[in-house]
Amino acid sequence: MPRITIDKEKCKGCLLCVSVCPKGAIKAGTKMNKRGITFVEFKKGGNCLGCAMCAVICPDCCIEVYK
Amino acid sequence: MTGNEAVAEGAIQAGCQFYAAYPITPQNELIAYMAKHMPARSGQLNRVFIQAESELAAINMVFGASAAGKRAMTSSSSPGMSLKQEGISYIAGAELPAVIVNMMRGGPGLGNIAPAQSDYFQATRGGGHGDYHSIVLAPSSVEEAYNLMFLAFNLADKYRNPVIVLGDGTLGQMMEPLKKVRNPESKIQNYKKPWALTGCKGRKPNVIKSFYMKEGALEEFNLKLQKKYKEIEENEQRWEESFLDDAEIILVAYGTMARVCRDVVDNLREKGKKIGLVRPISLWPFPKKVFHRFTGKADQRKRFLVVEMSYGQMVDDVRLSCCGKAKVEFIGHSGGGIPTGEEIIRKINEKNI
Amino acid sequence: MKKIFSRPESLKNVTTHYCAGCGHGLAHRLIAEVIDELNIREKVIAVAPVGCAVVAYDYWNFDCTEAAHGRALAVGTAIKRVRPDNIVFTYQGDGDLAAIGTNETIHAANRGENITAIFINNAIYGMTGGQMAPTTLLGQKTATTPKGRDVRFQGYPLNISLLLGTLPAVKYVERVSLHNPQEILKSKRAIKQAFQNQIDNIGFSLVEILSPCPTYWEMSSEKAMSWIRDTMTKEFPLRRIK
Structure with missing residues (x-):
């Protein structure tokens, strides 16, 4: 099953990854990182395709994609 | 040889690898000499001559060539020097060596093309923004102009600091025989430049900058500059x-x-x-x-x-x-x-x- | 399971100072990816601008210099001339490249310097707090055009890429955008072409990248991307200009 990892400390919560995910596998999170930013979360058991669109659009290079 | 030509010849002999300037009277013989001789005597040094689109471009080209580790120079006369102040401040702030020749003319404004010494304050007080000094050397003969170019490049490299050679229209235009009798200071001293931008092969990336945003960082850097200036004041007074x-x-x-x-x-x-x-x-x-x-x-x-x-x-x-x-x-x-x-x-x- | 997307070696593993949704981080990464793919990291010398990307050298993992505001292409010209075997690129915003540095831009291009210019067009001055840029759209509100850019007083958005395309020494100009993953990948291809041109000694290449500034456009990151797609590309159409 493809999956992504999110570097929560680098995430700025811009939500661009959420906006481009074709499967809705990323969601706005509820937890804050050390910088006080609510970072996004990967939905476990979501339908990630490993298309890497989220990683491509992430301005902060905090997503790694495994397939 | 005119003073302008002697300065140019001195620079070439002193290993100048990059020269960019914008024409202005009374230093035009200098740029013409460099246009002819820099490419013709390029040799292994890969000497580059560029007639820049402005004084701003010329001094910032000097910034670039110097950042890349090369002996770099520009020249101008008073109104052009006003334009170069931006670049000189950045060169001082980035601690880059550079040689800048000013064949002074009358001012303020466009003034005239008669010789003058009214850029003394501009040259010796920094001239641009910030707490900095350029080393300023003032030749009084064609031969001294030639010889001081060696010292100018050497001091620039030694202290990683801009050096201004301050002449005037008379010196630039005046013809005197040039025997090229070098005094002991008139030879190239080679300083290592591990800070230069060469591509980061086999080392960590180098960065050339004058920007210090972290709290206290600029003050710390300025104190370092002041320490250097004190050392220069102690060692380099000449008369x-x-x-x-x-x-x-x-x-x-x-x-x-x-x-x-x-x-x-x-x-x-x-x-x-x-x-x-x-x-x-x-x-x-x-x-x-x-x-x-x-x-x-x-x-x-x-x-x-x-x-x-x-x-x-x-x-x-x-x-x-x-x-x-x-x-x-x-x-x-x-x-x-x-x-x-x-x-x-x-x-x-x-x-x- | 294989890692199919991760940080390029040419991009340091640090958090940038950019706002959420800012396009600079994207453009930095694309350049870093291209440099990795072309295997030129150890030969690259970058010239960073004055503007939001002033500390790009803190993010890139190769040799960099700063340049005074607008002078990047003069600095880059000299570096490339004295070190022709290195790969030299400038990274400049709209204010840097098309306002205070227009002269340096046009003349470096007109000399046909064999360097690569990456031009970030976000139609605003971000660093200083959202003032009008030369590329600000007509009607666009900024700190210095509070009623919107008015052609009677501020003139038209400056299409510098089109202008540069008219110069015979300019070999490659393409305008791309960061507004969705497809366009981002196209941007990367254009950047790669511009670097490849330099490697092949072809001459001056410039890539204009339409880039979001959600903070000073006062939009969400997603809305900013749509604004590029729906509004900005009308004034600045995406295409290979030369």
């Missing part, structure tokens, strides 16, 4: 002196003006007048040391007469160096020509000093 042992009146002049003053001194010495001359060669650091000799009680009968092609700029440094303990007189003008020997002698007689 020529004549008859200081017994002189009661001492003329102080640099560059072309010192040539006139030397004639006055020779003339009056023949007539038995106890007169001497101090000719600062480094304008920053100003040769305070020579003036400090005359601030003791016993020397208070000494009088200084500062002669400039300006309305009084270097005279401030003479006064500061004398700390109010010697009498300092001034004669000078700019925009119309050079104070003559007769004028200077008249001034000496009228003051009866």
Whole structure:
């Protein structure tokens, strides 16, 4: 099953990854990182395709994609 | 050879690898000489000549070439120097070596193309924004102009600091034989440049910058610069002196003006007048040391007469160096020509000093 | 399972100072990816601008210099001339490249310097707080055009890429955008072409990248991307200009 990892400390919560995910596998999170930013979360058991669109659009290079 | 050509030849001999400039009178022979000789004598140095689109571009090209580790230079005259101040401040702030030649002309504004020395403040006080100094060297002959180019490049590399060679229109245009008799300082000293941008093969990336946003970082950097300036002030004061042992009146002049003053001194010495001359060669650091000799009680009968092609700029440094303990007189003008020997002698007689 | 997307070696593993949704981070990464793919990291010398990307050298993992505002292409010209075997690129915003540095831009291009210019067009001055840029759109509100850019007083958005395309020494100009993953990948291809041109000694290449500034456009990151797609590309159409 493809999956992504999110570097929560680098995430700025811009939500661009959420906006481009074709499967809705990323969601706005509820937890804050050390910088006080609510970072996004990967939905476990979501339908990630490993298309890497989220990683491509992430301005902060905090997503790694495994397939 | 003209002074302009001697400066250019000196730069080439001193290993100048990059020259960019914008035409301006009275230094056009310099840019023309470089246009011809830099590519023709490129050799292994890969010498580059660029006629830049502006003074701003020229000085920033010098910034780039210097950041890449090369001996880089530009030249101009007064109005063009005003434009270069941005780049000189960045060069000082990024601690890059660079040589900048100013063949001064009349100002302010477009002024005229007559020789002048009215950019002294601009050159010695920094000129651009921020707390910095350029090293300033002032040749008074064609041969010295040639020789000082070696020193200029060496000091620039040694201290990673801009060096200004401050001449004037007369020096630039004047023809004198150039024997290329090099004094001991006139040879290339090679300084390693591990900071230069060469591509990061086999090392961590190098960064050239003058930007310090972290709290306290700029102050720390400025203190480092001030420490360097102190070292330069201690080690690099240069001057020529004549008859200081017994002189009661001492003329102080640099560059072309010192040539006139030397004639006055020779003339009056023949007539038995106890007169001497101090000719600062480094304008920053100003040769305070020579003036400090005359601030003791016993020397208070000494009088200084500062002669400039300006309305009084270097005279401030003479006064500061004398700390109010010697009498300092001034004669000078700019925009119309050079104070003559007769004028200077008249001034000496009228003051009866 | 294989890692199919991760940080390029040419991009340091640090958090940038950019606002959420800012396009600079994207453009930095694309350049870093291209440099990795072309295997030129150890030969690259970058010239960073004055503007939001002033500290790009803190993010890139190769040799960098700063340049005074607008002078990047003069600095880059000299570096490339004295070190022709290195790969030199400038990274400049709209204010840097098309306002205060227009002269340096046009003349470096007109000399046909064999360097690569990456031009970030976000139609605003971000670093100083959202003032009008030369590329600000007509009607666009900024700190210095509070009623919107008015052609009677501020003139038209400056299409510098089109202008540069008219110069015979300019070999490649393409305008791309970061507004969705497809366009981002196209941007990367254009950047790669511009670097490849330099490697092949072809001459001056410039890539204009339409880039989001959600903070000073006062939009969400997603809305900013739509604004590029729906509004900005009308004034600045995406295409190979030369």
